[in-house]
Amino acid sequence: MPPALRLEHIAKSFRGPDGLPVRVLRDLTLELPPGALAVLTGPSGSGKSTLLNIAGLMDRPDAGRVFLDGQDATDLPDAARSRLRGQKIGFVFQRFHLLPRRTVLQNVLFRFRYASPPPGLKPKSAALAALDRVGMRPLAARPAGVLSAGEMQRVAIARAIVLPPALLLADEPTGNLDPATAVTIMDLFRSLNADGLSMLVVTHSAAWLQLPGVLSFPLGHLDLG
Ligand SMILES: Nc1ncnc2c1ncn2[C@@H]1O[C@H](COP(=O)(O)OP(=O)(O)OP(=O)(O)O)[C@@H](O)[C@H]1O
Ligand SMILES: [Mg+2]
Secondary structure (H helix, E strand, O other): OOOOEEEEEEEEEEEOOOOOEEEEEEEEEEEEOOOOEEEEEOOOOOOHHHHHHHHOOOOOOOEEEEEEOOEEOOOOOHHHHHHHHHHHEEEEOOOOOOOOOOEHHHHHHHHHHOOOOOOOOOHHHHHHHHHHHOOOHHHOOOEHHHOOHHHHHHHHHHHHHOOOOOEEEEEOOOOOOOHHHHHHHHHHHHHHHHOOOEEEEEOOOHHHHOOOOOEEEEHHHHOOO
C-alpha cells in the first residue's frame, strides 16, 4: 500500500509586511504510512498549519510534491484537487471554520456539499451519529455561532469524520477542551485510527505523544533549511 500522505521537498514562503518573502517551509519531506497516527509538533509560527493546508490540498507549495494515497496531487487543477480533498480528507481547522448562523447539524451536513455519501449512508443519520460520538448531539439544533470554543471544536471534528475519510488532518483538535473531554476526543481518534484511518494531528499536548504506536514529526527537525 502506498503512503497515506507523502510530502516531498516542500517549500513555502509568504510575503512579509515589508513585501519581502518570509520562508516558512524550506525543504520538508515527510511520509505518513497507511494507517498511521502521527503527531506534528513545533513552536508557534513554525509552519504547522501551513503544512496541514498544503497536505489537505487547501494551499499549494512553491516547490515540492504532494502525494495522497500514492497519487500525485501537486499539479492537478483546482477542481480535481477539491474533488480529491472531498473524497479522501477530513480536516479539522485550527479556527474551526463553522458557519455561525447555521445549526450544528447543518454544519456537519455541509461536508456532503463536497463529497457525495457512499451508497446506503443517510446524511442526516450519519451526521447525528457523528455528533453523538463527540457528545454534541443534544446541541444539534443550536446555531454554531453561540457555542463555546470547545463545543465548536467538537462540531468541527464531527464534520471531519461524518464521511469516513482516508486521511484525517487535525489542527490542535484538543486545544480548547477540558482535560476530560480531551481524553474522550483522543479515544475517538484512536478508535478511528484502529478502524484504519490515517491521521496527522498538530498538537502542543504531550498526551498525544504518549499514545502507543504514535509517530512524531517535530517540525523544526524535518525542515532542515
Ligand atoms: N497567508 C499568509 N500570509 C502571510 N503569512 C502567513 C500566511 N500564513 C501563514 N503565515 C506566516 O507563516 C508562519 C507560519 O504560520 P503557521 O500558521 O503555519 O504557524 P503554526 O506553526 O501553525 O503556528 P501556531 O502554533 O501558532 O498555530 C507565521 O509566521 C505566519 O505569520
Ligand atoms: Mg497553526
